[in-house]
Amino acid sequence: MALDRTLPGIQTLKHVVVLMMENRSFDHMLGALKATHPNIDGLTGNESNPDTTGAQVKVQPLAEYQSQLDPDPNHHFAAVNLQIFNNTQHGPPLPPTMQGFIASYFNQQQNTAHSHDILYYFTPDKLPVLTTLATQYATFNRWFASIPGPTICNRAFAHYGTSFGQVSMDVFYEGKPFQAIYNRLLAANHTCKLFYYDEASSTMEVVNLLQNQPSLFGTFQDFLNACKQSALPDYCFIEPNYTDHPAPDGSGEAIACDQHPDHDVRAGEQFIAQVYNAIRTNPNLWPNTAILLVYDEHGGIYDHVPPPACPPDTPFIAQPADTGTLDSFAFDRLGVRVPAILISPWVAAGTVINDVFDHASIPATVSDFFQLPNAPRSQRETNANTFLNNLTLTTMRADNECPSFVVQPANS
Amino acid sequence: MDPISVPAPPRSAYNPNRRVSDLLYSQLQHFQHIEKKRGDLGIDPAIAANIHTEGGAAIYIAAVTNALRGTTSNSALPVPATTAAKKSAPPRKAPKKSTQKSTRKR
Numbered sequence: 001m002a003l004d005r006t007l008p009g010i011q012t013l014k015h016v017v018v019l020m021m022e023n024r025s026f027d028h029m030l031g032a033l034k035a036t037h038p039n040i041d042g043l044t045g046n047e048s049n050p051d052t053t054g055a056q057v058k059v060q061p062l063a064e065y066q067s068q069l070d071p072d073p074n075h076h077f078a079a080v081n082l083q084i085f086n087n088t089q090h091g092p093p094l095p096p097t098m099q100g101f102i103a104s105y106f107n108q109q110q111n112t113a114h115s116h117d118i119l120y121y122f123t124p125d126k127l128p129v130l131t132t133l134a135t136q137y138a139t140f141n142r143w144f145a146s147i148p149g150p151t152i153c154n155r156a157f158a159h160y161g162t163s164f165g166q167v168s169m170d171v172f173y174e175g176k177p178f179q180a181i182y183n184r185l186l187a188a189n190h191t192c193k194l195f196y197y198d199e200a201s202s203t204m205e206v207v208n209l210l211q212n213q214p215s216l217f218g219t220f221q222d223f224l225n226a227c228k229q230s231a232l233p234d235y236c237f238i239e240p241n242y243t244d245h246p247a248p249d250g251s252g253e254a255i256a257c258d259q260h261p262d263h264d265v266r267a268g269e270q271f272i273a274q275v276y277n278a279i280r281t282n283p284n285l286w287p288n289t290a291i292l293l294v295y296d297e298h299g300g301i302y303d304h305v306p307p308p309a310c311p312p313d314t315p316f317i318a319q320p321a322d323t324g325t326l327d328s329f330a331f332d333r334l335g336v337r338v339p340a341i342l343i344s345p346w347v348a349a350g351t352v353i354n355d356v357f358d359h360a361s362i363p364a365t366v367s368d369f370f371q372l373p374n375a376p377r378s379q380r381e382t383n384a385n386t387f388l389n390n391l392t393l394t395t396m397r398a399d400n401e402c403p404s405f406v407v408q409p410a411n412s
Numbered sequence: 413m414d415p416i417s418v419p420a421p422p423r424s425a426y427n428p429n430r431r432v433s434d435l436l437y438s439q440l441q442h443f444q445h446i447e448k449k450r451g452d453l454g455i456d457p458a459i460a461a462n463i464h465t466e467g468g469a470a471i472y473i474a475a476v477t478n479a480l481r482g483t484t485s486n487s488a489l490p491v492p493a494t495t496a497a498k499k500s501a502p503p504r505k506a507p508k509k510s511t512q513k514s515t516r517k518r
Contacts, residue, residue: 022435066425072433128416151435169438199477200470204435206442214481242436244428245470255426256466260435264425266418273418403413410420 001389003368009346009391014288016369016388017236018362019275020158021268022151022260023075023299026143026337030134031121031304032061039352040134041141047304049102049119051112057102059302063120069261071108073118073300077167078324079104080148080336083300084307089326092333096306104300119302122265129269130339132403133276133293138342138351138390144307145297145335146358146380154297154335155204157359158237161381165316165331167323173208178378180209181235181363182216188372191233192216195223197241197257200248204239227278232285235366240271261299273405276343280404287396290388291343292362298336307334308356313380331380334358345402346391353390360384428467436469443476453479 003010027043034042048056073079082088086100106115124131146157153163156173164176185192196203197220203210210217218226220241226232240258247254259268272293279285313331323329340357360378365386367377432440440463447453447460455475462468 065421129418132416150438152438169435170441198474199481200474202439202443202473202477204439206439207445210477210480211446217481242439243432243466243470243473244426244430245467246428248474253426253428255421260433262430264421266421267425270418270420400413404415405418406415407418408420410423 001386003386004389007346007389007391008394009344009396010369010388012288012346012396013290013344013369013388013391015232015234015236015285015290016366017232017238017275017279017289017291018158019238019240019272019291019293020155021240021272021293021295022242022258023072023297023301024259024295024339025298025301025303026305026339027059027303028063028121028298028301029127029130029295029339030139031059032123033131033134033139036124037135037350037352039141040139041305043121043304047119047302049099049302051102051115052106053112057116057119059119059121059304060116061121061123062117063122063126065126065266066262066264068117068120069299069301072261073105074108075150075297075300076324077147077149077318077322077329079107079300081323081325082107083302084148084336091325091327091329092309098302098304098306101300101302118300121302127265127269129273129276129405130293130341132405133272133341133343134339136349136403137344138347138353140340140342140353140357140387142305142308142337142354143294143340143357143361144337146360147297147331148307148333148335149297151296152204154359157380158296158362159205159209160378161360161363161384162313162316162378163331165313165318167318167329177376178381179375181366182209182213184363184367184372184375185235185370187375188370190235190370190372192235192237193218193222193226193233194237194239195220196239198248198254200245200254201239201241201243201256204242224274224278227282227285230282230284232279232289234370238275240268259295270407273407277405277407280402286345289344290346290391292340292387293343294340294359294362295338296359298338303337305337307336309333310356310358311379311383313378342387342390344391345397346393348393349397349401351390351392353387355385357385357387361387428465428470430466431464432466432469436466440469440472443473446480447476455479
């Protein structure tokens, strides 16, 4: 659907900020909201998977911040096949039953009791930032990972609109036909930046953008400074801290805030709040900035919604040697559903979006909004839905109608 | 609407001794690929060898990232050259206080 440029929120909009977190499924983080917000497609409490004894195990609100999903649940292509189709070797035409999550996690430790943890989900009180943003702005009921696979190929869709045929972590794009959204923006005289947390965490775009265009990057502190100075680039992509490490500037401990298992989820909550606060508290930015908070993939954690088919990413096909299954993959179906929230004072509280999105929607939306000149784009990006039409309000929400967060210091 | 308090994780959540995940392993491989390809980044071999924990990996990642970006700011301060493979990077003392506001530094 074409962007309605008569919307006041679109006429005001100047900046788009994308924050991409790590490895949590929709139901794991937001599924409990269905009890109080029935239009959010979360959990009823009756969803289940069989364990390896044949017992049906129900989802439970027992997710913990840390130490529960260790080892890291497998989320490579074959494991995700098992999770979705209950079969490691074949996908469609098998039905996507979402019945293989416990079986997949059991494979890692052969521990029946521990394998049940993959069905655990958070109660809203444990995730005050994420659940407040979800209920106070717009929640996507159907935002899926771009590929039923791991991080780097999924993140590639956010940058390029494709992974150039890769379903793994080894994504090398040199000499490939489609340019990153950053190159397209720069060519059209727009400003843009990828903000990694710090140089010790750096980026997952190592072999491509960091190697070839290091000037595209800044740190999270640079992002905060840009917000403070009302000097935000037109488009910003933010990466969280991927490791626990001593801060490179010597100021203390930098705790991982990506929410990747087994990192503490609370650190990610604080990080999300910091990004939000930096924009929300600046009256020069808040009216004219849209924030997309999204997770890169489900991390092997249970979700109940079968991923849909999508137009193939012609001409790319991953061969069985790459998928680790007996099937090739034409990038013609999406990965598991992830949390995604659109934040803007022009979005009505309690909005729920039911159209299908994936990370190719990010460059598609940015290209559309900034009216970038036509450039070669992947089939997946060409066919992806865009999301800024959800800035539907005719009047901006008042300050006291928008939530604010107070980030508490660590003290024990 | 009242401000919402966002609690911090306990200090015990911080563990630079944690072994690198599959994701970090891939990120490290990509940095190693670049280091090998460039061949002139001047990364201390001791730093390049000590990448089995998050803390150790972070030191290597910072070194290569700074080399790629040509950074010479406080973010390029010398990092510990030696830490045993299965030990964390030791807590570091700042030569000087950062003038910038800490984000999630504790």
